[in-house]
Amino acid sequence: MTKNIDLKEYWENKPQLLPSVSIDCVTLGFHNNQLKILLLKYKNTGYYALPGGFINLDEDLEDAAQRILEERTGLRNIYLEQFHVFGSNNRRNDDTHREIMAGCDIEIKPNNFLLNRFISIGYYALIDFTKATPSPDELSDSCMWYDLDKIPTLMFDHNEIFRKALETLRTMLDEKLICFNLLPETFTMNELQNLYETILGEKLVRSNFQRKMLSLGILERIEKKMTGAANKAPYLYRFVGEAY
């Protein structure tokens, strides 16, 4: 159990972290025409949670969020956006923290960093599913993608955090061209439309959607994509607009 001894040391003498502040990330990907969210499952407890973490005392908030997600996805320079701070007074979860740690054979001492009230800064991340390689942290045994309509009950207020993230994403979809962060380098118009439809939760008219997208002047048409299906092959497109 050398690993657990290291962990023990780490969590018992938690290094210099900014008190009271945590980060939780609603990490979205798009695959098989489905929006997916990245979730952790803690060891031996059955608790599901959003990937999250704390801020080093000498670290920018944004850097912390990037670091936390880099550790879970292997990606750098992720599209990350703050959407809300969750700061209700009842965000104290001593017992849950103890349970989670106990699941890793770690005992939390009375004055531990974790046994305090935390506010959580919510970030949503839009990432290219094909490039991410999810990996669990030391406290969890899985880090996996879940369909948005199959999200299990999450720890603390994490279900609410997800709901708010999706709400913000919906309103932002019209404001900024952010959804291309969810697609691979090249994609078909159909995939793009499916993405819009899943985020907005409504069907769009194909021909009008295509007209609208093409009129924005942000798509470069590449070669055709021979799907092998018994029908006309769609074009591939590349996003050439201003990156977010």
Place this chain on the structure above:
Amino acid sequence: MTKNIDLKEYWENKPQLLPSVSIDCVTLGFHNNQLKILLLKYKNTGYYALPGGFINLDEDLEDAAQRILEERTGLRNIYLEQFHVFGSNNRRNDDTHREIMAGCDIEIKPNNFLLNRFISIGYYALIDFTKATPSPDELSDSCMWYDLDKIPTLMFDHNEIFRKALETLRTMLDEKLICFNLLPETFTMNELQNLYETILGEKLVRSNFQRKMLSLGILERIEKKMTGAANKAPYLYRFVGEAY
């Protein structure tokens, strides 16, 4: 100097506050067809700042923001919205805090709460100018309205916080009918248009603006307002849409 002795006690043994977290409020009002912002000026230092404060250990984040602004405006149930968290690592301002306190004859002891890194949660508040009664806190000698184009240089990153607030307000203006929080109970179409124009920073066509607003079905037409001017009297309107 009994008052300063009280203050001294208060700030030297700062009560139970949530560490690392502060709140700053971009508080906007509308008067004489001008957007105004509420600013504090600290005693004996010349420092201008956004109204702000800390969160009690047993207080919801939202309640703290409401309390902080209630203390400055006398208003309850203010329209308040988070817009961004400012968390760069260089948000440590020991010297400035010492100066401000020194301006009130208070010495900050080495382990004081203030001598740490703080993140700041930015809120913007939209309030009815006619109902607010600005009052400074113990550390400042003025709490006043300033025209948006005459904002002095502010402490720390407060100018940047303001800029970001205005940016958010602009995008939210189309999303939600929030600007009525800035107007008194009744108002003319002209006042409403001026408000939109100042926030958006562009001129709108009067007739089209009126058509648009009336078509939303959120305005109730009251009696006419006799201005005394040598021209047709405008109608007064009342906002009857869904409140935010």
Place this chain on the structure above:
DNA sequence: GCTTCATTGTATCTTTTTGATACAATGAAA
């Protein structure tokens, strides 16, 4: 009392955007 004038409320016309539908082109399977 009549004229003058800036402002207001509304109407009208045009342009642009959006919504709905139709249709020819395509690529592989039958």
Place this chain on the structure above:
DNA sequence: TTTCATTGTATCAAAAAGATACAATGAAGC
């Protein structure tokens, strides 16, 4: 060669937005 689902584009109608015009109004000036 036929068939068929899908794709790209065109077309027509409806709605929204932009631009301009004009009559109504309320007080001031004469």
